[in-house]
Amino acid sequence: MRDHLSDGGLRPPLADRGITLGALFRCFLVIGITGFGGVLPVVVHEIVRKREWLDAEEFTEILSICQVLPGPNIVNISVLFGMRVAGLRGGLVSLMGLLLLPVALVLVLGTLYSGFADVPQVQGAVRAVAAGAAGLLIAVSLRLLWPQRRNPLVLGLGAVVVVAAAWVRWPLIWVILCFGPLSLLLTYLRMRRDG
Amino acid sequence: MDDTLLRLLGHLFVQSLLAIGGIYVILGELQRVVVVENGWLTPEDFTSLFALAQASPGPNTLFVTLIGWRISGLWGGVLATLVFVLPSLMLSALIARGWTRWSGQRWFAVLRRGLIPVTVGLLASSAVLLTLAAAVTPVAVIVTGVAAALSLGTRLPPVAILALAGVVGAFGLI
Known part of the structure; x- marks a missing residue:
């Protein structure tokens, strides 16, 4: 198995990639105010594609850890990423960038919404945005799957997880408790075999 | 309080x-x-x-x-x-x-990489479930497909793609 992953591989550690606190704040500000119906596609767009602060594989690593931590994934990602870039200050700056404007906006919207909830155009737009958001999530799945396309463990176990979560509709906590340890064990055995 | x-x-x-x-x-x-x-x-x-x-x-x-x-x-x-x-x-x-x-430690490498199969699987599951919930009319299916294609094939930011979808919906096409 290749070993070019974060902190100690081919790319310099995150703290040495020239990311300033201001850039961090602006990045998560953009993520916060442009993320509709799920923030993940925007995070991948801003951090992986546009700024290239992380490659797809490094991002998937961070997302993996954040997925098993309690709390909103995007909050975990912002703190974990920000702290690895610039310590505690980096983590707080990212989190503030992420939450400040959306919290203010949603409170304004909440006040306005009651007056517009029944307008057909508003209802249609909300439905269409939901359909578009589903499409964005499909694209993100494919984009993060792509670097793993020759990894039989990801393809095989990933398919089993899809069946369990999307078809049988297991609660998420079961999926993680059941397949997390299995996945760790198989990865460990595979890494030991490959040296 | x-x-x-x-x-x-x-x-x-x-x-x-x-x-x-x-x-x-x-x-x-x-x-x-x-x-x-x-x-x-x-x-x-x-x-x-x-x-x-x-x-x-x-x-x-x-x-x-x-x-x-x-x-x-x-x-x-x-x-x-x-x-x-x-x-x-x-x-x-x-x-x-x-x-x-x-x-540098092996257990941490296992932890970081070992959950990737589950992460990728859960992400794909969310995509499937969200699509099933949202793409309920022919036009909505097209919106979902076009949004995925635009995201993969262009550098358009997600918010622009969703704005396009919103305009389609506001005109009552969905």
Whole structure:
């Protein structure tokens, strides 16, 4: 198995990639105010594609850890990423960038919404945005799957997880408790075999 | 700070620790506490606040902001948000501190890479479930497909793609 992953591989550690606190704040500000119906596609767009602060594989690593931590994934990602870039200050700056404007906006919207909830155009737009958001999530799945396309463990176990979560509709906590340890064990055995 | 708000904050702190993978996991539990058990919100309120949180920019965590706001006003919203993100803030901070120190160690490499199959699988599952829920008319299926294609094939930011979708929907085509 290749070993070019974060902190100690081919790319310099995150703290040495020239990311300033201001850039961090602006990045998560953009993520916060442009993320509709799920923030993940925007995070991948801003951090992986546009700024290239992380490659797809490094991002998937961070997302993996954040997925098993309690709390909103995007909050975990912002703190974990920000702290690895610039310590505690980096983590707080990212989190503030992420939450400040959306919290203010949603409170304004909440006040306005009651007056517009029944307008057909508003209802249609909300439905269409939901359909578009589903499409964005499909694209993100494919984009993060792509670097793993020759990894039989990801393809095989990933398919089993899809069946369990999307078809049988297991609660998420079961999926993680059941397949997390299995996945760790198989990865460990595979890494030991490959040296 | 009134008693209702304090009790809400207590529930949110605990539920934040249970929300492994995001807020969707605890929606049922949240509804039980806020609507059924305490009657702080009506079922209709609960549903429309959730729709609103999804339709506005930012993480879905904002649903918690709206619940706090509806129950206890502006500061209720702000405090609910802070209490809800606090546990994950602390845990993520702990992991971030260890990341560099642990990066040479085998167990950490196993932990980082070993969950990728589950992550990719869960992500694909969310994509499937969201598509099944949203792409319910022929036009909606087309919107979903075009959005995926635009995201993969162009460098358009996600918000531009969703804005296009929103315009299609506002004209009553969906």
